[in-house]
Amino acid sequence: MMQVTGDATPLDFDQLEAGHEFAPTSCRLSAETVQAYREAVGDKVTPPAESPPMAIAACGMAALARVLTIPPGTIHTAQEMQFLRPVPPESDLRCRARVVQKQARARFRMLAVEITISTADGPALLQKTTLVLPEISPRPSETE
Amino acid sequence: MKLTAAGLQPGDALPPQSRLVRQEDVNRYARASGDFNPIHIDPAFAAATPLGGTVAHGMLVLAYVSQMLGATFGSQALYGGRLAIRFKAPARPGDTLRTEGKVKSIEARQDGRLITCTLLCRNQNGETVLTGEATVKV
Numbered sequence: 460m461m462q463v464t465g466d467a468t469p470l471d472f473d474q475l476e477a478g479h480e481f482a483p484t485s486c487r488l489s490a491e492t493v494q495a496y497r498e499a500v501g502d503k504v505t506p507p508a509e510s511p512p513m514a515i516a517a518c519g520m521a522a523l524a525r526v527l528t529i530p531p532g533t534i535h536t537a538q539e540m541q542f543l544r545p546v547p548p549e550s551d552l553r554c555r556a557r558v559v560q561k562q563a564r565a566r567f568r569m570l571a572v573e574i575t576i577s578t579a580d581g582p583a584l585l586q587k588t589t590l591v592l593p594e595i596s597p598r599p600s601e602t603e
Numbered sequence: 604m605k606l607t608a609a610g611l612q613p614g615d616a617l618p619p620q621s622r623l624v625r626q627e628d629v630n631r632y633a634r635a636s637g638d639f640n641p642i643h644i645d646p647a648f649a650a651a652t653p654l655g656g657t658v659a660h661g662m663l664v665l666a667y668v669s670q671m672l673g674a675t676f677g678s679q680a681l682y683g684g685r686l687a688i689r690f691k692a693p694a695r696p697g698d699t700l701r702t703e704g705k706v707k708s709i710e711a712r713q714d715g716r717l718i719t720c721t722l723l724c725r726n727q728n729g730e731t732v733l734t735g736e737a738t739v740k741v
Contacts, residue, residue, distance in 0.1 A: 460634060460635065460636070460637045461635070461636055461637045462637075463637070492635070495634070495635040496635045496636070498631070498635070499628070499631040499632045499634070499635035499636070499663075500632065500635075500663065500666035500667070500670070501622070501670070502666070502670060503670070503674075504670050504673035504674050504678050505673065505678050506678055509678070511666070511669070512669060512681050512682075513662065513665055513666040513669045516662065516665070517635075517636045517638075517662050517666075520636065520638065520662060521636060521637045521638070524637070524638065529640065531640055531641045531642060531648065532640070532641075532642050532652050533640065533642075534642075534690075535660070535661035535662070535690060536689065536690050537687075537688065537689045537690065538661065538662070538665060538686075538687075538688045538690075539685065539686070539687040539688070540685060540686045540687075541684075541685045542681045542682050542683070542684060542685070542686075543682065543683070544682055545679070545682060593652075
């Protein structure tokens with residue numbers, strides 16, 4: 460499983476504003492993690508000396524879950540990625556995330572977050588994730 | 604079947620790929636990625652949501668799309684390129700997902716060519732699961 464470490468306490472949607480930069484996190488992309496990922500997605504394309512590019516993106520999502528409270532039922536609606544260079548297994552990744560868009564209308568809550576994933580050699584992947592969070596429960600006054 | 608830029612033209616179709624998504628695949632992806640959102644792995648929880656049942660991780664479906672591109676253009680093709688996807692409908696366990704692509708444009712560069720493709724992933728009922736665009740460098 461992808462192991463993400465960091466000092467931050469996950470923040471809730473209501474605590475965020477557009478432009479907010481989350482505390483950085485780290486993800487160790489061990490050989491075992493990469494192999495588990497390959498088997499999980501049936502990867503037969505990526506050479507053994509490289510991690511599947513989407514495994515790096517999955518690290519980014521795991522890093523986001525470390526700094527953002529993602530409630531059960533959250534839906535992933537869009538994803539953009541720029542793959543800059545291959546990353547070998549046994550790499551230490553540094554993840555930085557920033558809120559680029561936040562919308563809350565009635566009970567609709569949407570969040571777009573940009574994530575930069577870097578190794579010691581520099582940025583390896585840039586991604587933007589859009590999430591729709593589940594409806595919030597009505598306040599007691601709304602049900603009386 | 605691996606393609607090269609030579610001979611490709613806008614409008615050309617990429618070799619499609621199909622994948623059966625099983626709940627065990629979704630569970631295995633949850634373990635590998637650390638994403639244990641119950642919407643993916645807890646049938647009782649998922650049944651009580653508007654989705655009515657478990658759904659595959661969007662990132663799992665994207666992995667299948669990425670592999671289609673890698674099988675078509677080579678594993679290095681995504682580097683220096685990009686992928687932009689919108690998820691249109693959930694992929695559910697038991698679905699067979701067919702990923703198709705079509706060449707949209709080809710741009711010559713000093714260090715190769717950038718091929719932009721539109722992407723479409725549909726389930727066995729013809730419902731669109733995702734749409735998007737990929738740019739690969741070959």
